[in-house]
Amino acid sequence: MAKAVRFHQVGGPEVLSWETVEVGTPGPGEVRIAHEAVGLNFADTYFRTGLYPAPLPAGMGVEGAGVVQEVGPGVTSVAEGDRVTYTGSPLGAYSTERVMPAEHLIKLPDAVSFETAAAMTMRGLTSAYLLRRIWPLRSGDTVLLHAAAGGVGLIVTQWAKLLGLNVIGSVSTDEKAEVARNHGCDEVIVYRREDIxxxxxxxxxxxxxxxxxxxxxxxxxxxxxxxxxRRGLLVCFGTASGPIPPIDAMQLAVNGSVFVTRPALADYIADPAERAVLAEELFSMVAAGHITIDINQRYDLADAVAAHRDLESGRSIGSSVFTL
Incomplete structure (x- = not known):
């Protein structure tokens, strides 16, 4: 038996419940993993509110790091005792143990801690595809990055500086502006008092x-x-304040023949080989200290309700994790 956070109906943070669950034995292509740390991501709230539909009742969370306890038939990519991390479906990362498909697991280097992995696997791989796959950015280019003091924002900023890019960040408060500057933002816009x-x-x-x-x-x-x-790209990769409005194609022409994309991480790590390349680049830079992962909020897994309230209030800075 294990403990897990689940929800039986969509709604606010209060729908999350702390339950005892049966883990079971891994079947073909599956593993049983004991979590050491679990990631807290804004995308988790999309499932909880129903923005991303999920069959109910459901587990919560898509990111975790831990140790493989048991492998099912046909699993050759990992072995019992391996340190691993993951991001992606199925839901259920908010748990002490779980059975899940082995195909989602990424082996974790010894130089990267479980907490760091849980804080950055989703955010880091998101940063990787944003900077390395979306657009042919060149040294000297300037980009605008919203939520520059958030978990993804701090990783993107540091990585962008390694690539020779200039970063204009937007944040909500002066406190967050200082954090963004300290991580490499060249200019910071506090959007509550400046027009972006x-x-x-x-x-x-x-x-x-x-x-x-x-x-x-x-x-x-x-x-x-x-x-x-002119002829630039708007990358809409999140909806923290709500879905983007319907796009009038003529407005793209009026604003300079610009492009708009709404990418999803899943489509950039669906190929195991491409995922491995992005993960290796990410892990190597973190292990070398070129990119630091700030974990500014830590919660017990049983305190998921409070964690979601903090996340949605905008009080969080950098990454958040659940510790076990």
Missing amino acids: ATRVRELTDGAGVPVVFDSIGATTFESSLKSVA
Whole structure:
């Protein structure tokens, strides 16, 4: 038996419940993993609220790190005792132990701790595809990054600086602005008192930026679109403030023949070989200290309700994890 966070109906944080569950034995292609740390991601709230539909009742969470306890028939990619991390379906990471498909597991180097892995596997791989797969960014380019003091934002900023990029970050408070600057942002816009698009145009001599990375969604879409340079790209990879509004194709022309994409991490790590390449690049930079992972919030797994409330309130800075 194990303990897990589950939800039986969609809604606010209060629908999460701490339950005793039966783990079971891994079947073909599956493993049983004992978690050492579990990731807390804003995407978790999308499942809880029903924005991302899931059959109910359901487990919660898609990211964890731990040790393989048992392997099922046909599993050759990992062995009992391996240190592993993962991100992706099926739901159920908010648990002390679980059975899950082995195909999602990534072997974890000894130089990367379980907590660090749980704090960065989703965020780090997201940062990897944003910077390495979406657009042919070149040294000297300037990008606009929303939520620059968030978990993804801090990794993207550090990685972007390693690639020679200039980063304009947007944040909600002066405290977060300081954090963003300390991690490499060249300019920071506090959007509660500055107009983002106006400031971006000022900082780029009216040209705008070739790429905008927007994880906020509804409240930032318009300013993001107005910040993109001619024939540039708006990357809408999150909806923290709500879904992006319907796109009028003519507005893309009016704003400079710009492109818009709404990518999902799953499509950039579906190929195990590509996932391995991105993970290796990420892990090597973290192990070498070129990218630091700030874990600023730690929770007991039983305190998932409080963790979700903190996450949705905007109080969180950097990454959050559940410790076991």
